[in-house]
Amino acid sequence: MKVYRRLLIYLKPYGVHIVPFFVFTLIGVFFSIFQFALIIPLLNFLFDSHSAAEMQRYAIMPEFSLSGGYFKDLFYYEVYHLKSMKPVYALYFIAGIIVSSVILTNLFRYLAQRSLVNARTLLVKRLREAIFEKMNRLHMGYFTKEHKGDLLSRMNSDVFEIEAVASNSLEVLFKEPYVMIGYFIALFVISAKLTLFTLLVIPISAIGIAMVTKRLKKEAQDMQTSIGRLLTIIDETLMGMRIIRAFNATDFTLKRFSRENDFYRKASLHGFKRRELAPAFSEVAGVTVVAGILIYGGSMILQNQGVNASGLQAPSFIAFIAIFSQVMRPAKAMVVALANIQRGEASAHRILEILDTPILVDDRPDAIELTSFNEVVEFKNVSFGYSDTPVLKNISFTLEKGKTLALVGPSGVGKSTIADLMPRFYDVSSGSISIDGKDIREFTMESLRSQMSFVTQDIILFNDSIFNNIALGKPDATEQDVMNAAKIANAHDFIVQTENGYQTNIGDRGIRLSGGQRQRLSIARAVFKNPAILILDEATSALDTESEKYVQEALENLMSGRTTLVIAHRLSTIKEADEILILQDGEVVERGSHFELIEIEESIYRKLTLMQKIA
Numbered sequence: 001m002k003v004y005r006r007l008l009i010y011l012k013p014y015g016v017h018i019v020p021f022f023v024f025t026l027i028g029v030f031f032s033i034f035q036f037a038l039i040i041p042l043l044n045f046l047f048d049s050h051s052a053a054e055m056q057r058y059a060i061m062p063e064f065s066l067s068g069g070y071f072k073d074l075f076y077y078e079v080y081h082l083k084s085m086k087p088v089y090a091l092y093f094i095a096g097i098i099v100s101s102v103i104l105t106n107l108f109r110y111l112a113q114r115s116l117v118n119a120r121t122l123l124v125k126r127l128r129e130a131i132f133e134k135m136n137r138l139h140m141g142y143f144t145k146e147h148k149g150d151l152l153s154r155m156n157s158d159v160f161e162i163e164a165v166a167s168n169s170l171e172v173l174f175k176e177p178y179v180m181i182g183y184f185i186a187l188f189v190i191s192a193k194l195t196l197f198t199l200l201v202i203p204i205s206a207i208g209i210a211m212v213t214k215r216l217k218k219e220a221q222d223m224q225t226s227i228g229r230l231l232t233i234i235d236e237t238l239m240g241m242r243i244i245r246a247f248n249a250t251d252f253t254l255k256r257f258s259r260e261n262d263f264y265r266k267a268s269l270h271g272f273k274r275r276e277l278a279p280a281f282s283e284v285a286g287v288t289v290v291a292g293i294l295i296y297g298g299s300m301i302l303q304n305q306g307v308n309a310s311g312l313q314a315p316s317f318i319a320f321i322a323i324f325s326q327v328m329r330p331a332k333a334m335v336v337a338l339a340n341i342q343r344g345e346a347s348a349h350r351i352l353e354i355l356d357t358p359i360l361v362d363d364r365p366d367a368i369e370l371t372s373f374n375e376v377v378e379f380k381n382v383s384f385g386y387s388d389t390p391v392l393k394n395i396s397f398t399l400e401k402g403k404t405l406a407l408v409g410p411s412g413v414g415k416s417t418i419a420d421l422m423p424r425f426y427d428v429s430s431g432s433i434s435i436d437g438k439d440i441r442e443f444t445m446e447s448l449r450s451q452m453s454f455v456t457q458d459i460i461l462f463n464d465s466i467f468n469n470i471a472l473g474k475p476d477a478t479e480q481d482v483m484n485a486a487k488i489a490n491a492h493d494f495i496v497q498t499e500n501g502y503q504t505n506i507g508d509r510g511i512r513l514s515g516g517q518r519q520r521l522s523i524a525r526a527v528f529k530n531p532a533i534l535i536l537d538e539a540t541s542a543l544d545t546e547s548e549k550y551v552q553e554a555l556e557n558l559m560s561g562r563t564t565l566v567i568a569h570r571l572s573t574i575k576e577a578d579e580i581l582i583l584q585d586g587e588v589v590e591r592g593s594h595f596e597l598i599e600i601e602e603s604i605y606r607k608l609t610l611m612q613k614i615a
């Protein structure tokens, strides 16, 4: 329950919606009890069971007072008055009152629901927003550890699960206890003895139900994590459809999917079996008690007959059983709700897990704005590891304004990691990175990142127009600015040839464009941002010579006049770099310009250039 209390915080300023819910519910409960209590006068009337003294009392209009007795007397006065005109009138009257109270019961029930819906939809909206916002603030390392499918399922099916709990179970738990208390008061008024007897049912069924619902939470947890894995498989399959087909891996994928799907089915099957057991159990327990009441109450009536007219009478006994049968409904609803709440708790946990994940890379409270880059970026003895194993060891270098620094080394040596440290996708483990002499952790991340642009190997494009893909994150961009950027990136010509020019939608991840076109769009995006510092993870994917020429030109345009950190794969592109760092085992092993390094007889760089036939 503690987890739910935490989720309810999201309702805070809107908690007032709950007040009308309680008011309407109370009124509704009153009328629903009233409608069953009306059975007593109906039966009394039909069986003519009133004594002569009572009949005398009902013959005159009672004097007004705010008491149950007054309304009862008034009711009988009306009934007998009508009966004296024509007996069926009295029946019309009683039936009319029953129908009116049913209408009122349902009207107030509806009003109560309506006021709850407000709070419920708000809770769900805010919860989703909170998760999404948190996801946008979490450090990058989080996303390599967590499965994408799992995150999607937390955002989706877990939130749905909470919505279901909020819409049904919470309502039931807020409302039904009143209903039950109301019914029990009515029962108590009719017969205290019998009511005490029925109370026995509560501890017995509570124990049974607790046993049944105990494991529900674990099963629900299994189900939700399984959904996460299913989503991961679906996502991977959709993304890798071409490869799956080309490698005839369809069977493999199907098997993987079906194994997971089977697991899900089993988990949900166990859950269902258990959940369905709970209401069945409570119903059997309830009916057994009704049988007990029949025996106990019935014998009370048999004893009373003719001996003690003020004891329990048949009409009251029938009303008692009718009302008691109604107690079963909220009791059953509460059992089901408790079972669902157990299930929902698993989801609540999974959601809170995201919300509680500490943000490892965040702005300091006293962070300042980085307004401009004027002199130098400096890495000083930087070490870093994603886990305990160090990836970078004691890396030091400086990158002066307007210069180009190239990182060269075998795959996995940590080049991209160095690039990721500059915009603080991760924070260094030791050492420091500074801009113009100030540690980058002193700046707000937004201002730090606004000074940088990325062109990465895996080009991230969104299913949106070309315009929006270039002007990413800047909705107020002008057509002219976007067009200028596209021209510098050698992209304008192909863009205007597309169906709707800059407004053409490029499909999922830019699927409707060629590799070279996608690259030029991502370059245009970097140009448009007009950053002081450029981080370039040079593409390895082979392009045809024509495309490559365009892309190369675009890159040169982009780099000119900027400070660039380039991760180089083809040495031909970095001949012009001011400094080249050769990395090995997470360390810088050689540094210098192309011509300096090539002069060194045994240099790794020289060997690499010979391999790539660049002299």
Ligand code: ADP
Pocket (backbone or CB within 6 Å): 141, 144, 386, 387, 391, 409, 410, 411, 412, 413, 414, 415, 416, 417, 418
């Ligand atoms: P490069 O760019 O030189 O190919 P990377 O910087 O991508 O190398 O990777 C350096 C090392 O860090 C590799 O051993 C890689 O396995 C590891 N690595 C990269 N990214 C992550 C990550 N998100 N979580 C854990 N390890 C990672």
